[in-house]
Structure formats: structure tokens, C-alpha cells
Amino acid sequence: MEPINVVKSVITPLNRKNVDTDQIISKEFLKRIERTGFGQYVFYHWRFDQNGNPIEDFVLNQPQYKGSKILVAHENFGCGSSREHAPWAILDYGFNVVVAPSFADIFHNNCFKNGILPIELKVPEIEELLAKGEQSALEAEVNLEAQTLTADGKEYHFDIDPYYKEMLLNGWDEIALTFKYEDAIEKFEANRVAF
Amino acid sequence: MGKNIIEKVWDQHVVYHEDGKPDLLYIDLHLIHEVTSPQAFEGLRLNNRKVRRPDLCFATMDHNVPTRNLPIINDPIAKTQINTLAKNCEEFGIQLADMGHPDQGIVHVIGPQLGLTQPGKTIVCGDSHTSTHGAFGAIAFGIGTSEVEHVLSTQTLWQSKPKTMQIHVEGELGFGVTAKDIILAIIAKFGIDVGTGHIVEFTGDAIHKLSMEERMTICNMSIEAGAKAGLISPDDITVDYIKGRRYAPQGEKFEEAKQYWLSLASDADATYDKTLVIQTSEIEPFVTWGTNPSMGSGISKSVPYASDFKDESDKQSLQKALTYMDLQEGTPLTDIEIQHVFIGSCTNSRLHDLRAAAAVIQGKHVHPNVRAIVVPGSYSVKKQAEEEGLDKIFIEAGFEWRESGCSMCLAMNEDVVPAGERCASTSNRNFEGRQGAGSRTHLVSPPMAAAAAIAGHFVDVREIMNVPV
Numbered sequence: 001m002e003p004i005n006v007v008k009s010v011i012t013p014l015n016r017k018n019v020d021t022d023q024i025i026s027k028e029f030l031k032r033i034e035r036t037g038f039g040q041y042v043f044y045h046w047r048f049d050q051n052g053n054p055i056e057d058f059v060l061n062q063p064q065y066k067g068s069k070i071l072v073a074h075e076n077f078g079c080g081s082s083r084e085h086a087p088w089a090i091l092d093y094g095f096n097v098v099v100a101p102s103f104a105d106i107f108h109n110n111c112f113k114n115g116i117l118p119i120e121l122k123v124p125e126i127e128e129l130l131a132k133g134e135q136s137a138l139e140a141e142v143n144l145e146a147q148t149l150t151a152d153g154k155e156y157h158f159d160i161d162p163y164y165k166e167m168l169l170n171g172w173d174e175i176a177l178t179f180k181y182e183d184a185i186e187k188f189e190a191n192r193v194a195f
Numbered sequence: 196m197g198k199n200i201i202e203k204v205w206d207q208h209v210v211y212h213e214d215g216k217p218d219l220l221y222i223d224l225h226l227i228h229e230v231t232s233p234q235a236f237e238g239l240r241l242n243n244r245k246v247r248r249p250d251l252c253f254a255t256m257d258h259n260v261p262t263r264n265l266p267i268i269n270d271p272i273a274k275t276q277i278n279t280l281a282k283n284c285e286e287f288g289i290q291l292a293d294m295g296h297p298d299q300g301i302v303h304v305i306g307p308q309l310g311l312t313q314p315g316k317t318i319v320c321g322d323s324h325t326s327t328h329g330a331f332g333a334i335a336f337g338i339g340t341s342e343v344e345h346v347l348s349t350q351t352l353w354q355s356k357p358k359t360m361q362i363h364v365e366g367e368l369g370f371g372v373t374a375k376d377i378i379l380a381i382i383a384k385f386g387i388d389v390g391t392g393h394i395v396e397f398t399g400d401a402i403h404k405l406s407m408e409e410r411m412t413i414c415n416m417s418i419e420a421g422a423k424a425g426l427i428s429p430d431d432i433t434v435d436y437i438k439g440r441r442y443a444p445q446g447e448k449f450e451e452a453k454q455y456w457l458s459l460a461s462d463a464d465a466t467y468d469k470t471l472v473i474q475t476s477e478i479e480p481f482v483t484w485g486t487n488p489s490m491g492s493g494i495s496k497s498v499p500y501a502s503d504f505k506d507e508s509d510k511q512s513l514q515k516a517l518t519y520m521d522l523q524e525g526t527p528l529t530d531i532e533i534q535h536v537f538i539g540s541c542t543n544s545r546l547h548d549l550r551a552a553a554a555v556i557q558g559k560h561v562h563p564n565v566r567a568i569v570v571p572g573s574y575s576v577k578k579q580a581e582e583e584g585l586d587k588i589f590i591e592a593g594f595e596w597r598e599s600g601c602s603m604c605l606a607m608n609e610d611v612v613p614a615g616e617r618c619a620s621t622s623n624r625n626f627e628g629r630q631g632a633g634s635r636t637h638l639v640s641p642p643m644a645a646a647a648a649i650a651g652h653f654v655d656v657r658e659i660m661n662v663p664v
Contacts, residue, residue, distance in 0.1 A: 022626040027607045031272040033233035076388040082323040084339035105423050113341030163216050178349045188210040195444035195452040
């Protein structure tokens with residue numbers, strides 16, 4: 001996984017609550033056996049109509065947000081299915097940071113395994129970013145080390161679990177880290193309750 | 196002070212704890228299916244890693260499998276994914292219930308059926324509806340593919356200890372009200388993200404009077420309330436269900452296990468980070484009208500008005516949902532006509548569900564405008580249902596009787612609801628396009644789905660029920 005620290009780009013304002021992983025990546029695209037190549041399908045049924053033509057007023061199709069690495073959305077982002085194809089699609093499309101007031105648990109976990117930084121801000125802060133971002137292209141800079149998002153001269157602070165912060169900053173392979181606890185796992189296995 | 200079951204089971208599985216870090220949690224059972232596992236096995240190969248405990252893994256094929264004309268798979272990409280699982284299981288020594296195997300079925304149906312699911316276990320699967328297994332008093336939750344790989348390699352996961360929540364169902368269930376209605380009512384009342392960051396224990400007489408299959412329906416949909424997991428303390432009903440199943444402990448071991456399992460139940464003086472209460476008098480047969488599982492109401496109600504909501508973003512969500520669903524504010528739910536009925540999914544495809552639906556349709560016929568299918572949750576459920584003659588009741592009523600799998604719940608196989616058409620579905624998600632691009636899903640219980648199949652629109656099943664379900 002790629003380390004992540006500073007991300008600068010225009011934000012993509014996706015003013016929706018409860019964006020579920022079925023919308024992020026629809027089931028017809030889950031049949032691939034690779035981790036890559038899902039970006040072209042992200043938000044497919046919001047981006048394209050039934051004939052495959054782009055739906056112009058959907059935010060990802062608007063030219064001012066091209067090249068954006070920071071997705072901003074409303075509460076409970078990533079709810080529903082556990083499919084890791086959702087963060088794979090988001091990352092492959094080009095987003096490294098997702099900002100929302102809250103995230104569904106499994107999606108939140110999945111982000112950290114893929115070098116995506118999920119940032120939680122307060123509802124009024126999100127509404128401010130969405131409003132500004134919808135009005136005109138809003139440049140933002142995220143700094144994971146400093147735990148800040150800066151946009152339009154204003155600095156927003158975010159909290160993050162120090163364990164996951166370190167993982168993201170270093171791009172660590174979690175499995176390799178866990179192997180260091182082999183003794184503890186063996187000891188546990190020798191005594192665990194099993195029928 | 197007493198402990199609740201969530202704390203007891205969690206604490207029992209902590210391999211390593213350090214303040215300021217997630218716990219390293221041991222996993223007792225890892226269930227695997229074809230869609231969320233190929234990249235995990237590929238990761239093992241790329242890093243030259245092994246499966247640490249293949250004996251604690253069990254795999255099956257469910258998401259992609261066709262439900263008729265077995266074993267032909269017309270979709271070549273689906274076929275590759277299915278073949279990939281078979282190859283991976285062979286290479287890494289994992290037991291597999293392959294297509295056509297008598298143990299095959301939806302992963303959350305076969306785990307309990309085989310006795311793999313037991314109280315006090317930690318159970319994971321690359322599938323959000325793993326919460327189903329919580330019905331037995333296990334901590335069971337869905338994980339992503341990277342975590343699948345982590346469990347395969349280490350049999351553990353780094354997990355921050357979730358908060359605990361009690362959802363207490365108070366009172367006796369009314370006639371014709373099912374487990375599905377309880378959980379839909381809970382989600383409608385408390386919201387789609389009320390459980391985020393929590394493991395939920397469902398408590399109350401109404402819960403403990405339910406059969407294991409009904410409890411599975413409730414825990415299955417804990418994820419639709421955002422919960423990390425949902426569970427129910429084990430009791431005699433739990434123990435009786437497990438007894439004699441293939442992977443359950445046998446003889447003296449069973450007695451020993453039974454004592455341990457029952458000791459896991461929450462202590463009388465246990466506390467929770469949060470407690471919510473719902474009265475059974477609030478719960479009637481439910482229908483969802485929107486595009487997430489919290490957007491539902493009792494059958495006597497109508498589609499809500501925007502003016503019913505205070506929050507501007509809730510008004511907008513309602514408008515978006517109603518536009519997608521092609522519904523008007525204030526439409527009585529009984530006026531909504533449907534073209535499809537799906538009885539199946541890890542929520543409602545067990546024998547109890549099929550019996551409950553069959554009781555409603557016996558001697559009646561599916562409405563001419565409706566196409567109705569029944570997809571039993573497993574090969575074994577199908578066999579048992581056929582032994583009872585349920586297949587004949589369904590077929591004579593005009594239903595299609597299919598092979599087991601996830602089928603039209605997420606429409607990854609050929610069982611798809613066409614764009615613009617409506618389905619009364621016993622599944623768990625009514626998200627946009629869930630059952631096919633442009634499809635419109637209404638979540639209901641099996642008896643309500645059966646009643647809608649006959650009438651061609653939603654009806655209060657209590658008005659046509661002959662016997663209590």
C-alpha cells in the first residue's frame with residue numbers, strides 16, 4: 001500500500017447522506033478477481049444513464065472536479081455491503097481522501113487497508129465545504145501528519161486513531177506486522193476455548 | 196458488576212492488548228465465498244504466505260451461482276470467479292461446499308445448519324451479513340478482502356473494541372408480526388446508522404421466544420442499522436438447535452459446551468454504553484417504500500410527506516428516494532402494485548420462512564401480473580422443504596421453485612428485476628439498483644411477500660392469514 005501524507009486537489013462535493021457501497025460499485029462489476037481496474041465503474045449508475053451516456057449534472061461528470069483526489073460527502077458514507085471493491089474503485093478512480101461526518105464501520109476499516117484516508121469532520125464543517133465546493137472549484141490541502149484539512153484559508157482539524165495514522169503514513173503491510181505477534185498467537189491457541 | 200455477553204466473548208478472544216492500539220482478536224471461524232476472496236488468496240500467493248488454520252475455514256459458493264439449469268454458468272466472468280474459489284480451496288486445503296454439493300447454500304444459512312456456528316465464537320466472513328451468526332451468541336461481523344487475507348494468514352484481526360448497545364423489545368408480538376417486521380421497525384425507528392461503532396445485543400421476551408431461524412433474521416439485519424455486529428444471548432432454544440448437528444460437539448463434550456455457552460449470556464446486572472427500547476405494540480407487518488432499509492412503515496400507513504421531516508437533508512433524501520421509487524407522498528402502501536416477488540436471501544430463506552410463506556399461498560394463485568420465485572437458502576433447506584411438500588404448494592400457486600443461492604437479493608446472477616419494475620422482496624437491502632439497474636425493491640417478511648404475490652399489490656397479510664405464523 002502506498003504511504004499517504006499530504007494531498008492537494010480540488011474537492012469533489014457529493015452532497016448525499018448514506019451513500020451505500022452498492023452505489024459506489026454496483027454488483028455487476030464485482031466479478032473480477034483482481035484488485036485493480038474498478039475506477040472506471042465507480043458510481044456507475046449515477047454517472048451514466050441506461051444507454052451508457054454521461055449524466056451531465058452528476059458531480060463526477062463536471063469538468064471543474066476533474067483530477068480531484070478529495071471526495072466530500074454526507075453522513076454514514078460507505079454503508080451496506082462489506083465489498084472492498086468500493087474503496088478499490090474510489091482509489092483507482094483517483095481519490096485518496098474521503099471526508100464525511102461519519103463512516104460505516106466496514107468501509108472505514110477497508111480504507112485504512114488501501115491507503116485511503118477517511119476524515120471525519122463535524123456536520124456544519126462538511127456543509128460548509130459542500131456549499132463552497134458546489135459553488136466553485138475549491139482547492140484543499142490535507143496533511144495527515146498535522147491532522148488538518150485546509151481550504152479557502154480555513155483550517156479544519158480532524159482526529160484519527162494513532163495506530164491507523166501510522167499505518168497510512170508508512171504504507172505498512174499489516175500482515176507482516178502481525179507476524180511479529182506469532183508467539184502471542186501460538187500461546188493463545190494453546191489455551192483457547194474450543195469444542 | 197456483571198458483564199454483558201459482548202464483553203465476555205470479546206475479552207475471551209484478545210490475543211494481545213496494548214493501550215492506544217486496537218486489540219489483536221482471535222478468529223474461531225472464517226467463512227469464505229467466491230466474490231470477496233480471490234484477491235485475498237492472490238495476496239497470499241504474491242507474498243508466499245500460507246493459510247494458518249485451514250481447519251477453521253469453511254467455503255461455499257453462493258453470490259454468483261445460477262438458481263436453475265445447474266451446473267451451467269452462462270456468465271464467463273462469474274464462472275472464472277467460481278472456478279477460482281475451487282482452485283484456491285484445493286491449493287490451500289480449505290473445505291468447500293461446491294455447487295451441487297449437499298452442503299452448498301448461502302454462507303449464512305449453512306454455517307448454523309452444519310453446527311459450525313456456536314455461541315461464544317468469533318466469526319468473520321467477507322460479507323456484511325455475517326452478523327446473522329450473532330443469533331447464537333457469537334460475535335460475528337463482516338470484513339473486507341484485505342481483512343480476509345489477514346485472517347487467512349494469521350487467524351487474527353486488529354479490531355478496536357466497539358461500544359455496546361442493548362436494543363430491548365418489550366411486550367408480546369402481535370398476530371402476523373414476524374422477526375422481519377421487528378428488525379425493519381427497529382431500523383425505521385432508530386435509523387440506518389444508529390449502531391455504528393457498536394455491537395448490539397437484542398433482548399426481551401419477544402426476542403427469546405423466537406426460534407433460532409427467526410433470531411437469525413433479526414441479527415442478519417443488524418448491519419442495516421449500521422451495527423458492527425448484532426447478537427442474542429444463548430438460551431435453551433439455542434442449545435437445542437445446535438444439538439446433533441455435524442460440527443457441533445457430541446456426547447459429554449456437548450454437555451460441557453452447553454454449560455459454557457449458557458454462562459456467556461449477559462448477566463442480570465450487565466450494563467451497556469447505550470440502551471434503546473421499542474414496544475411490540477408499535478410493530479405491525481412492515482413494507483419499505485424508500486431506498487434504504489430505514490425508509491419503511493407499517494402496512495396500515497402511507498408513504499410519508501416531506502413535511503413529516505424537520506431536517507432539510509432528510510426532506511431531500513425523501514425526494515430522491517421517491518423519485519427513484521416512482522412513488523408519491525401520501526400513497527397508501529396497500530396501493531403499491533408489484534411485478535416481482537422474491538422469497539429468499541440470507542435474511543429469509545430458511546425452512547421457517549418457506550413454511551410461513553407457503554401457509555399464506557396454499558390453495559391460492561399468484562396474480563397474473565406478478566412473477567414470483569422462491570430460492571431456498573441451501574441445498575439442505577430445499578430438500579427438507581420438498582420432503583414437507585412445500586415445493587408443490589409454491590409451484591401449484593404459480594411460483595418458480597429454484598436452486599439455492601443469493602440470487603435476486605443482489606442480482607449478481609441471472610435473477611434480475613428489470614429497470615422500472617417493483618419487487619416485494621424478503622431480502623435485506625432496498626438500495627438503488629440492488630436487484631438490477633433501475634429496479635425498485637420493497638423489503639417485507641415472507642408472509643407479506645406471499646400475500647403481495649397473490650394480490651398483485653401490498654396487503655395486510657393478517658387479513659388473509661388462516662393460521663398464526
